[in-house]
Each structure stands twice: as C-alpha cells, then as structure tokens.
Amino acid sequence: MLNLIWLSFFIIAFIVSLVQWLVFGNIGIFEQLLNSIISMSKVTVEIAIGLIGILSFWLGMMKIAEAGGVVNWIANAISPLFSRLMPEVPKNHQAFGSITMNLSANFLGLDNAATPLGLKAMKDLQEINPKKDTASNAQILFLVLNTSSVTLFPISVFVYRAQQGAAVATDVFLPILLATFASTIAGLISVAMFQRISIYKGVILAYLAGAFAVVAALVVYLLQLSAQQLSEQSSLMGNLLIILVLVCFLVIAHLKKINVYDTFITGAKEGFEVSIKLIPYLLAMLVGIGVFRASGALDMIVDSIRTLVAIIGGDTRFVDALPTAFMKPLSGSGSRAMMIETMNAHGADSFAGRLASIMQGSTETTFYVLAVYFGSVGIRYSRHAITCGLIADVAGISAGIAVCYWFFG
Numbered sequence: 001m002l003n004l005i006w007l008s009f010f011i012i013a014f015i016v017s018l019v020q021w022l023v024f025g026n027i028g029i030f031e032q033l034l035n036s037i038i039s040m041s042k043v044t045v046e047i048a049i050g051l052i053g054i055l056s057f058w059l060g061m062m063k064i065a066e067a068g069g070v071v072n073w074i075a076n077a078i079s080p081l082f083s084r085l086m087p088e089v090p091k092n093h094q095a096f097g098s099i100t101m102n103l104s105a106n107f108l109g110l111d112n113a114a115t116p117l118g119l120k121a122m123k124d125l126q127e128i129n130p131k132k133d134t135a136s137n138a139q140i141l142f143l144v145l146n147t148s149s150v151t152l153f154p155i156s157v158f159v160y161r162a163q164q165g166a167a168v169a170t171d172v173f174l175p176i177l178l179a180t181f182a183s184t185i186a187g188l189i190s191v192a193m194f195q196r197i198s199i200y201k202g203v204i205l206a207y208l209a210g211a212f213a214v215v216a217a218l219v220v221y222l223l224q225l226s227a228q229q230l231s232e233q234s235s236l237m238g239n240l241l242i243i244l245v246l247v248c249f250l251v252i253a254h255l256k257k258i259n260v261y262d263t264f265i266t267g268a269k270e271g272f273e274v275s276i277k278l279i280p281y282l283l284a285m286l287v288g289i290g291v292f293r294a295s296g297a298l299d300m301i302v303d304s305i306r307t308l309v310a311i312i313g314g315d316t317r318f319v320d321a322l323p324t325a326f327m328k329p330l331s332g333s334g335s336r337a338m339m340i341e342t343m344n345a346h347g348a349d350s351f352a353g354r355l356a357s358i359m360q361g362s363t364e365t366t367f368y369v370l371a372v373y374f375g376s377v378g379i380r381y382s383r384h385a386i387t388c389g390l391i392a393d394v395a396g397i398s399a400g401i402a403v404c405y406w407f408f409g
Helices: 001-021 029-067 070-083 094-107 111-127 138-149 156-163 173-195 202-223 227-255 261-292 298-310 317-328 330-346 349-361 366-377 385-407
Strands: none
Touching: 001 029, 001 156, 001 261, 001 298, 029 261, 029 317, 029 330, 070 094, 070 202, 070 227, 070 349, 094 111, 111 138, 111 366, 138 173, 138 261, 138 366, 156 330, 156 349, 173 349, 173 385, 202 317, 227 261, 261 298, 261 330, 298 317, 317 330, 317 349, 317 385, 330 349, 349 385, 366 385
C-alpha cells in the first residue's frame, strides 16, 4: 500500500507538471519540483534532530514508569474492563500487560515507541488465537483501539508545532483530547456491534460512565470560557498534566529504591535508536508529498473540495487541513508530513495549521497499523478490523473539525 502511495506521488506530480508546462506554459514547474526535493530533505534532517531529544527523553521516562511499577498498576486498573471486552483471553494473561504498555505509550503520545510494544501485544494474543491466519476478536479490538489513538499527551504534535513557530505549541491539547475520545468511543462501539459484545454489563458501564463523566465535566467547564480563555486553559492543563505525570514517575520509582538516572539512560538509548530509524521513512514521505504539492496536484484536489463546500454555503477554512485527514489512515509519516506541510504553507497558528495538528493527534494510521501488526503474526484475514478502524477515523476527524471551530473559530 505504502509503495503504491509513494510511487503515485511522483507519477501524478510528473503528469500534472507536464500539463502545467504544455497547457498553461509554466516553464518553471520542474525547477519547483527539484527545489521542493531539496527543501524537504533539509526539513527532514531538522525534524529528526528535534525528535531525537524529545523521543529519547520520553522513552527514558517510560522505562522509569515500567521499573517503578506504574505500568503494572495501570494493567491491574484496566484488567477488569479488558477481561470483559476480550473474554477469550485468560485472566492475568501476559497479553494484558503488553496491551497496557502499548496503550500507555499511545496515551502519552509516543506513537513511535508504541509500535514495538504493540507488536509484542499482538504476538501474545496470537498465541491464544485458534485460527492463526484469521484475526481474533481480541486482536481486532486491540487494533481498533490503536487506530482510534487513545492519546492524552500528543508530545510529537507539540514538538512539530513548536518547530514550526507556534506561539503556544500546546494550545491544541484539549481539542485533541476531545477528538481522540470521540474516535475511541466510536471504535469501541463499532467493534462491540460486530462482535456482539454487550457494553451494558456493570463493569464496562462503570468504566464508560467514568470516562464520560470526566469528559462531560470538562466540556461543561469549557463552555463557560471565551475563545481566548479556551486557548489559555488548553495550554495550562496540557503543560501541568505532563509535568505532573513526569514527577509522579520519578517519585514513585525513587520510593521503590530504583536508580532513576540509570534507568532513564537505558530507555533514552532506545529512543535515540528509534529516532535514527525514523529518518528514511520521514525523508521518503516528505519528499514525495513535497513534490506532489509543488506540482499543483494537491491544490487541485483541495480546491475542488473547497469549491463544492462553497457552493453549498459552508465554511471552507477546514479544507486546507484535509490532506492530513486523507493521509492519516494510510501512513503516519505521510500524515505527519502533510501536517508539517500545512503549517509551513499556512502557519502553525492558522486555523488550518491547528486543525491539521488536531487531526494528527486524534486518529491513527489504520492501514499501516493493520499491515504491520497483523503482518507480524501472519494474519491474512482481517475480518471487520478495517471497517471498525475507519469508523473510528471518521469519528475522530469529524470531531476534530467540530472542536477546532469551537476553540479557534
């Protein structure tokens, strides 16, 4: 899939460029393509350097959380819920621990760190899968929870916004939280419908009620704030929660007589390796998307949608962020590149720049996650995984547009 997408970028860009030259007389179009390749190659290195530090830091902190027992505590806290959502998985099975580690990484916005943890969880679930070439109910639910991107701290999005010159990089914190909540609930409900899981059981309802209560209280509070106050509170709450979590990780580990410094260094080394491995993928997608945009092909698609929205009397400001939404289900690096491109073109603090950031932080790469996770254990038949994953994507993107108008409209 990614092979065809990347190849299509260059082929379509070349065809559109020929039209630009032969039909519209744009003799500088091919120079623009070459300049885009050079520019995006430079941007790739700058982004990768910025990610090395932050990713290494967060993986170091995750290692401390694991050593301090925080991850095990989370596993015990959510085990009653997952034992009912995944009844075929034996109680206290190691898969629950792997799932918790993966969801914790997603929860903290460490999408790159979450991948190896997710592969471990999928492998554990495969051990109890009776049909090795067909996705089990538990594997599908786990995958959809990944594609719905249960994210509290989208650190990488904040980093990219800061790199692109956002005045307050974390002002999209609350919008992302609300959008990812909508995505997760939609994904969970869709899986429950396909698998005939009764979500009206006491324990499941208690967890859902608790989540809804927290979000409802948050929404009630936010409704009382002005647009400027919304932006300020989003930044404050995001920064405060992140610092609070970091301090808790450190204090808990220290109280358990763990050498937090050495543990951090061990995790940080892993972060450095992950960052370096990311460069080729980021380079490929950024260059491909840069060429696609420089040719005018992306503008043609976006302008067509903008025209249609304008004809029906709608607000067209959200259209400039749609490339990120289009790419998100297909490729994490691709949608990340689209988000960066949108912020480059329109500004990090523009409506489109903020909306692209929200879309990036509120959903996951459905097809990529499916291909990697299922492919790693030899699953050929995904059953209803793609359908449920796309339902979660649409819900997250739609909610993202709505909350962006609410906060920044």
